Amino acid sequence: MKYKSLGILTAIAAVATFSVASAGTLENVKKKDLLTCGVSTGLPGFSDPDKNKKWTGLDADYCKAVAAAVLGDANKVKFVPLTAKERFTALQSGEIDILSRNTTWTQTRDTSLGLNFAGVTYYDGQGFMVSKKLGVKSAKELSGAAVCIQAGTTTELNLADYFRFNNMKYKSVVYDTSDQTIKGFEAGRCDMLTSDQSQLYALMTKLKDPASAMVLPEIISKEPLGPVVRQGDDVWFNINKWTLNALINAEEMGITSQNINEKKSSKDPSVMRFVGKSKNLGKKISLDNSWAVNIIAQVGNYGEIFERNVGKNTPLKIARGLNALWNKGGIMYAPPMR
Amino acid sequence: MSQPGVGILINFNLGINLSEDFASRGVPASKPPPWNDPFIRSMFFQVIAVLLLGYCFYSIFDNTLTNMEKRGITTGFSFLSEEAGFGILMSLIEYDETYSYGRTFFVGLLNTAVVAACGIILATSIGFIIGIARLSNNWLIAKLATIYIEIFRNIPLLLQIIFWQIAVLQTLPGPRQSLRIGDAFFLNNRGVFLPDPKFGKEFIFVISAFLISLISAYIFKIWAKRTQEKTGRQYPVVYVSLGLIIGLPTIIFFLVGMPLTWEYAKLERFSFSGGANIIPEFISLLWALTMYTAAFIAEIVRSGILAVDHGQTEAARSLGLRNSLTLRLVVIPQALRVIIPPLTSQYLNLTKNSSLATAIGYPDLVSVFMGTTLNQTGQAVEIVAMTMAVYLTFSLVISMFMNWYNKRVSLVER
Ligand SMILES: N[C@@H](CCC(=O)N[C@@H](CS)C(=O)NCC(=O)O)C(=O)O
Numbered sequence: 014m015k016y017k018s019l020g021i022l023t024a025i026a027a028v029a030t031f032s033v034a035s036a037g038t039l040e041n042v043k044k045k046d047l048l049t050c051g052v053s054t055g056l057p058g059f060s061d062p063d064k065n066k067k068w069t070g071l072d073a074d075y076c077k078a079v080a081a082a083v084l085g086d087a088n089k090v091k092f093v094p095l096t097a098k099e100r101f102t103a104l105q106s107g108e109i110d111i112l113s114r115n116t117t118w119t120q121t122r123d124t125s126l127g128l129n130f131a132g133v134t135y136y137d138g139q140g141f142m143v144s145k146k147l148g149v150k151s152a153k154e155l156s157g158a159a160v161c162i163q164a165g166t167t168t169e170l171n172l173a174d175y176f177r178f179n180n181m182k183y184k185s186v187v188y189d190t191s192d193q194t195i196k197g198f199e200a201g202r203c204d205m206l207t208s209d210q211s212q213l214y215a216l217m218t219k220l221k222d223p224a225s226a227m228v229l230p231e232i233i234s235k236e237p238l239g240p241v242v243r244q245g246d247d248v249w250f251n252i253n254k255w256t257l258n259a260l261i262n263a264e265e266m267g268i269t270s271q272n273i274n275e276k277k278s279s280k281d282p283s284v285m286r287f288v289g290k291s292k293n294l295g296k297k298i299s300l301d302n303s304w305a306v307n308i309i310a311q312v313g314n315y316g317e318i319f320e321r322n323v324g325k326n327t328p329l330k331i332a333r334g335l336n337a338l339w340n341k342g343g344i345m346y347a348p349p350m351r
Numbered sequence: 352m353s354q355p356g357v358g359i360l361i362n363f364n365l366g367i368n369l370s371e372d373f374a375s376r377g378v379p380a381s382k383p384p385p386w387n388d389p390f391i392r393s394m395f396f397q398v399i400a401v402l403l404l405g406y407c408f409y410s411i412f413d414n415t416l417t418n419m420e421k422r423g424i425t426t427g428f429s430f431l432s433e434e435a436g437f438g439i440l441m442s443l444i445e446y447d448e449t450y451s452y453g454r455t456f457f458v459g460l461l462n463t464a465v466v467a468a469c470g471i472i473l474a475t476s477i478g479f480i481i482g483i484a485r486l487s488n489n490w491l492i493a494k495l496a497t498i499y500i501e502i503f504r505n506i507p508l509l510l511q512i513i514f515w516q517i518a519v520l521q522t523l524p525g526p527r528q529s530l531r532i533g534d535a536f537f538l539n540n541r542g543v544f545l546p547d548p549k550f551g552k553e554f555i556f557v558i559s560a561f562l563i564s565l566i567s568a569y570i571f572k573i574w575a576k577r578t579q580e581k582t583g584r585q586y587p588v589v590y591v592s593l594g595l596i597i598g599l600p601t602i603i604f605f606l607v608g609m610p611l612t613w614e615y616a617k618l619e620r621f622s623f624s625g626g627a628n629i630i631p632e633f634i635s636l637l638w639a640l641t642m643y644t645a646a647f648i649a650e651i652v653r654s655g656i657l658a659v660d661h662g663q664t665e666a667a668r669s670l671g672l673r674n675s676l677t678l679r680l681v682v683i684p685q686a687l688r689v690i691i692p693p694l695t696s697q698y699l700n701l702t703k704n705s706s707l708a709t710a711i712g713y714p715d716l717v718s719v720f721m722g723t724t725l726n727q728t729g730q731a732v733e734i735v736a737m738t739m740a741v742y743l744t745f746s747l748v749i750s751m752f753m754n755w756y757n758k759r760v761s762l763v764e765r
Contacts, residue, residue: 098726105424105731126729127424147621158621159541164709164718165726169437173448176438182624185438186632187723188712197712200520201540202631204621244423 038110038242038249039083039299047089050076051109054094054190057215058323058331059115059135068092071322072113075134075240078312079111079256082304087311096189098165101126104241111253112241115212117167122241131253133239136335136344138232139171140210142217145227147204152231156181159203161194163187168208171234195219198226209236211323211331218328251298259305261347263287263314265338270313273306286350294350305350315345415732430728431456437723439714441630452724459719460741466633466715467702467745470640474701475694477641478648483678485653496649503646509707511643515635516711523631526622534615537623540631544616547627551610560603561596568592632713636705644701648694655690656682687760695753699746706742716741 042048052060052072060072068090077087093109104112105127115137116122118130143149152175162169164187176183186203188194195216198206208216210232217223242253263269266284268276277288286292289302296302312318319336323329337343385391416426431453438448443461446454485496503511520540524530529539537544568591575586604611616626659682667677708715709722716738725734 098722101726101729102731105422105729121727122729124423125425127419127422154620157619157624164722169723170727173437177448183438184440184622186440186712187714187718189709189722193710193712197520200517201525202520 038246039252042083042110046084047091048076048080048083048111049091049093049109050079051095051100051103051112051114052076052092053114054096054192056115056191056212057218058211058327058329059215060092060094060113061215069322071134071318072115072240074312074318074322075113075257075260076111078260078308079253081307081311082256082259082300083252085301085303085307087307096165097163098189100165101128104128104243107243110242110249115209115238116241117209117236118239119167127244128241129244129250131240131242131250132257132347133237134257135211135238137209137211137236137238139168139207139234139236140213140232141205141207141229142198142213142226143205143229144198145225149205149229152229152233153179153181155183155205157183158205159184159186161186161188161197161203161206163191163194163208164189166208167234167236172207175233191216192219209238211329214329214331215323248299252300255298255350256308258347258350259287259308260312260315260318261338261345262350263305263309264316265340265347268309268314269317270309270311273309277306283350292351412732412736419732425728425730426733427730428733430730430733433728435724435727437727439719440712441633441714452728455724456716456720456737459714459716462714462719463702463705463708463716463741464745466637466640466705466708466713469637470644470701470705471698473637473641474644474648474697477645479652481645481649482652483656485649486656500646500649503642504650508639508643508704509710512636512639512707512710515639516632519631519635526618529618529623535613537616539622541622541628542631542634543629544623545627545629546613546615547625549612549614551612553607553610556607557600557604557610561600564595564599568595571595630713632708632711635711636708636713640701640704643704644697647697647700651690651693651697652686655686655688658689659685684760688757691753691757691760695750695757698749698753702745702749703742 050073052068052070055061056070058070060068060070063069073090073092076090076092080090081087093103095103095109095112095114100112100114100116101122103109112128113134115135116130117137118133122128123130141152141155143155149155156176156179160172160183162172162185169185169187172183172185184203186197188197191208191212194206194208197203199220206213206216210228213228217226217228220226240253240257242250266281266287268284268287273288276284277290279285279288282291286294288306289295289304293302295304298304301307313321316338319333320326323331325332333341333343335343336345339346419426432451434448435450435452435455436448439446439455439458441462442458443465444454444457446458481496481499484492485500487493487496523538523540526537526539526541529537529544531537535546571586571591572588575588579585614625616623616628663681663685664677667681672680705715706717709718712718721734721738725731728734
């Protein structure tokens with residue numbers, strides 16, 4: 014541990030001392046011909062290595078989309094698994110280019126940590142999971158319970174707020190990784206597990222007997238999850254913002270990985286801008302004009318990514334809900350590309 | 352670790368210079384001017400070197416912080432007074448989420464200190480027993496001790512910690528099926544629940560009585576020793592002291608009306624509340640650290656005892672000393688001189704190894720402060736520096752204490 018802390022310290026000191034301005038992430042990525050992307054240590058549906066050790070999930074796909082836009086190849090991504098505690102230091106010190114790891118956008122993180130959130134890839138909220146045999150129906154009955162929770166998350170803070178406000182007592186058992194958290198819950202060290210609700214469904218799939226647990230109806234917080242980059246590098250920030258916007262706009266315009274080739278000859282002005290036939294939108298974010306085509310052809314639009322990783326036909330079975338497009342009953346909304 | 356090195360260097364130079372100085376005093380006429388005085392000159396250069404080194408460190412730190420500020424990362428120590436807003440499983444001082452980040456530092460620090468202290472005491476006791484057992488004439492005992500040492504010394508500590516945590520959690524029942532002794536003691540997968548003592552005001556008399564009897568026992572011991580040296584009469588020092596230390600406070604306790612009540616743990620909907628709770632993470636971490644370090648200490652003790660010349664034992668025997676007295680009065684005091692230096696480094700290792708606590712969720716300094724607090728505030732440099740300072744301080748305090756003790760037991764040549 015001592016070596017590790019020394020490592021962190023020297024890493025920060027070195028980076029902070031020798032490269033004052035953090036600009037130039039785009040050049041670095043192009044030079045290495047590789048995008049380095051921070052993800053979780055394993056969270057089904059969001060970022061999780063599959064049988065062939067390939068990273069899959071919504072958060073992993075976002076990084077692939079950026080690689081497709083910047084390098085023209087969605088496979089040129091190196092994934093770095095990070096615990097909740099490690100993630101911001103890894104980004105600040107330049108170890109990764111993007112942090113795409115179910116990270117909640119909060120004011121402190123956006124400001125005093127020197128980071129920028131590129132948008133929201135998933136609107137979430139914190140929920141509770143309990144064992145069915147406790148017979149609990151509502152979070153309000155949980156006074157006196159022991160809670161398994163992950164270190165360094167907004168979850169830790171929301172939990173304290175909620176129990177304090179409702180005059181309830183709790184004991185928090187804090188773990189480093191989601192794996193340890195779910196094991197602690199399974200071993201009966203705690204009565205409930207709390208996390209962002211989407212992650213509860215993901216973690217439930219890791220239980221030996223998923224049917225033995227249930228998610229309580231209460232949502233106690235707002236958790237807008239999104240990709241994060243370092244503050245002070247506007248070129249890179251713009252690329253990330255508009256990669257996400259392109260994913261969402263493509264779904265809204267009906268552009269998918271299936272029909273992208275036909276769309277290239279479309280006469281619809283907005284589609285023509287999207288595929289780079291007019292307006293040079295790619296050049297405006299220092300990329301090739303085929304950037305958006307590359308994203309959709311190789312990764313798909315937001316709706317495709319959602320359904321593939323967390324949607325109805327996956328073990329997570331999450332409905333679009335808030336994450337549906339704004340004109341379909343949700344709040345996913347991207348500024349226009351023009 | 353550079354500090355002791357520098358100290359030695361300076362001492363060394365001073366020693367030489369002082370003796371030169373002393374030598375030159377033998378010739379009083381030729382006292383050199385100050386800039387030619389080797390003592391003053393070397394002092395001057397050493398002070399300069401220390402100042403330069405200090406400035407170097409300061410400027411690295413300052414430069415880092417300035418650059419971080421340029422990147423929009425908040426720096427400084429003002430976060431320490433902000434409200435923490437998260438809960439901690441175990442705290443030796445009063446704490447809840449309304450306390451400050453500064454308080455989380457002390458909560459973590461004390462949690463680290465308490466496992467380290469308990470671990471050092473336990474590992475030393477077990478290590479001594481096993482070390483002596485390994486030298487036993489009884490074949491079975493000696494072999495069992497060897498097996499213990501070889502197993503616990505050769506499995507990585509992290510695995511052992513996780514193993515004990517799983518073993519503890521898997522074998523213990525849930526709160527409703529607790530193992531219990533009456534209505535007072537409960538054992539389940541939330542840990543051990545004990546009655547919590549609540550002291551009345553009058554308890555201060557009991558404490559005073561205890562201190563007084565401690566002092567009198569000490570005085571009695573010195574007196575008994577002197578008398579024995581003078582007259583050869585032996586007094587039962589142990590029994591008298593024990594009688595004093597236990598008897599007097601007990602009598603006072605009853606006289607002032609038993610100012611002590613016990614708060615029992617009660618089963619509620621999910622688990623027990625009230626009472627005193629020792630969490631399972633503490634138990635598994637302490638146990639793992641103890642078993643692991645005790646194996647090393649056992650080897651140190653064995654080598655220490657073997658290092659004492661066999662002639663010493665024979666001499667003691669021929670004086671008619673019993674086996675246990677030979678061990679206690681002749682062998683161990685001499686073995687200690689060999690044992691203490693490597694024992695010190697085991698204590699340092701144990702303290703630093705306690706930071707593996709995060710693997711099982713024990714809220715030590717690394718988990719609470721360098722984990723959660725760091726992540727919530729993002730002030731990595733300040734927090735990592737503070738954490739390292741704590742471990743350094745712990746290590747230096749242990750080293751200093753052990754060096755002092757080593758000097759005390761080391762051979763006094765007569
Ligand atoms: N959204 C929250 C929580 C994120 C989080 O770390 N959640 C856990 C769920 S238990 C997780 O994803 N763990 C995966 C891992 O440890 O790699 C935040 O940003 O603080």
